[in-house]
Amino acid sequence: MKKTVTWILTADHQHARVFANDGPGRGIAPVENLSMDGHLPVSHEAGSHRPDIGFASRGGPSHGVEPRSTPHQQAGREFIGGVASAVSEALAHGGFDRLVVVAPPRALGELRELLPRQVRDRVVGELDLDLAKASTPDVLEHVERFLN
Numbered sequence: 001m002k003k004t005v006t007w008i009l010t011a012d013h014q015h016a017r018v019f020a021n022d023g024p025g026r027g028i029a030p031v032e033n034l035s036m037d038g039h040l041p042v043s044h045e046a047g048s049h050r051p052d053i054g055f056a057s058r059g060g061p062s063h064g065v066e067p068r069s070t071p072h073q074q075a076g077r078e079f080i081g082g083v084a085s086a087v088s089e090a091l092a093h094g095g096f097d098r099l100v101v102v103a104p105p106r107a108l109g110e111l112r113e114l115l116p117r118q119v120r121d122r123v124v125g126e127l128d129l130d131l132a133k134a135s136t137p138d139v140l141e142h143v144e145r146f147l148n
Helices: 071-092 105-114 136-146
Strands: 008-010 015-021 029-039 052-055 062-065 096-102 122-128
Touching: 008 071, 008 105, 008 136, 015 071, 015 136, 029 071, 071 105, 096 136, 122 136
Parallel strands: 008 096, 096 122
Antiparallel strands: 008 015, 015 029, 052 062
16 A cells, blocks of 8 residues: 655745655655745845836826835745745655645745645645744644644
């Protein structure tokens, strides 16, 4: 009988790690080549632009329209997109059977949106915690209930 492999993805907008579990009571171990680190530039390094010009109806004064996201937020979303792609590719190569996703609320929402359906169908648990830089024992403590 084939063992069930559960992956635990811990991510924020700058760091991502994946751990593997081979069954109940077996602990977790980092997955080689699936640790990613990005660099989110501080807002003034990421660039900025003047707000777009909007016009009031009926010829009133114009006003600035704030962008939907800052360059800093966009860089974080692009990092999350890269994480989603890496996990999707790993699934295509048979890397795991089940997935637990652990990320702060905004990153978790972006992962839900960016992970392809075939990956989302493997998700057996989610935690809205920032454990991207936590130690392996700390991660295990939080996700152990999903590993049965």
